[in-house]
Amino acid sequence: MALDLLSATVAATYSLTPRVRQLVLEVDGHTFTHTPGQHVSVRYESDQDGVVYRPYSPVNGPGTDRLVLAVKQYDGGTCSVWLHERTVGDTISVMPPSGNLHLRDPARDAAFLATGTGLTPMMAMLEQYLAEDSGHAVLLYGERSPADLMYRPTLDRLSASHPNLTVEYVLSDTSWNGRTGYVQDHLDSALGSLDAPHAYICGVPQMVVDTQSALRDAGLPDDHIFSEGWEQGAVSN
Template sequence: MPFEGTITSIHQMTPRVKQFVIEADREFEFDPGQHTTVQFERDEPGEDEDEQVVRPYTPTSTPAANTFTLAIKRYDDGTASVYMHDRDPGDIVTFGDLDGNLTLRNADEDVVFVSTGTGITPMMAMLKQYLETGTGEVQFFYGEKTQEDLMYRETLDQLVTEHDRLSVVYSLSEEDWVGPTGHVQTHLEDRLDGLERDFYVCGVPQMVVDTKDHLADLGVPDDRVFSEGWEEGEIEE
């Protein structure tokens, strides 16, 4: 059932991404990696009824009573992203129950998280869970256009200093810099010491499909690669 949440703080993470801290009106449970939905009525000029807008967003936090965080990128032609970026602390927003297939399967296995853009949001929640409960090595691959676009870079860099078993690779597709460039998934075999581990992938559908195909070409079994599972249906032939 939908529930209401009050925005308690807003932080500008990048020029186009804001982080929202939400205090819900009830306690709830979810697995890190699952998503909620932002729900609101949009006025449609000339229409008799308002349009119901429902858009998914994934908390970057692990479960904590009735509080969670969302990182939302604004798209000028977006509906829900513009709506959220126009909110202020104290505003009340309607959310849907948390659900989804992208969750940590086995905390005893070495893991690799591969994400681009706002696909990092479920990965941040699962990474925090893994560092709390996991027993193996964890590699975090994150692709963006430029350094300015990197979300949670300070958090990730801090986690690396705190956890010897964590390594992070950033790859930029539209900026020359000292680090890796191009599609982030192309750096997997060069940066990993073996492929016997679980892979979690999230980003735009084409990236997810390409990464899963790339892992298959490298010999990684399908049952060790996890995504939301709907991405193939979004790719135009």
């Protein structure tokens, strides 16, 4: 059975950080109706790798013909390198959004826990959460250095304009004056301000698995912890 692919045109592209490029994709005549937090799969084909699909979570919410993706280029990467080379007018094939990461209860306190481009689904989920304006949320966002932080001006503006949102950056750069180490090292202080929160996690598989374990150790029940759901298998393999 043929995959239900959409043909998207690159409308804009620019660097967010030294290793992350934002791409704005448009699908003429199509309106995206996904749930914030879900991902699209980008189709990539090369002589070496054949046809592969890689997941990327839109930063923006539904309701338009646009997808805004933030793509980190990895050393030895294939699809990420190819996406970084795209220019305005190029065509990219994507599968419609899907996935298990989305808000379960926007009225409940929430902890958003992300590293790297795991921040991308959180941006769309935060927009939805803050539109409800009923609970308190904490975002812990981990990266290497201040230069690697994506969307920092946007996050700082959101935290300044929404008293119910606290944003904390956790960097592995030890010269940083703020929180350092790993996101999961700072869960106690983050969860302490929340009332029976839901926790949403996105990042590399090991980070997700370690954070899930730390949340359980902190007393959060399994039915309050959400991720894409495939990370344990990725770590085990």
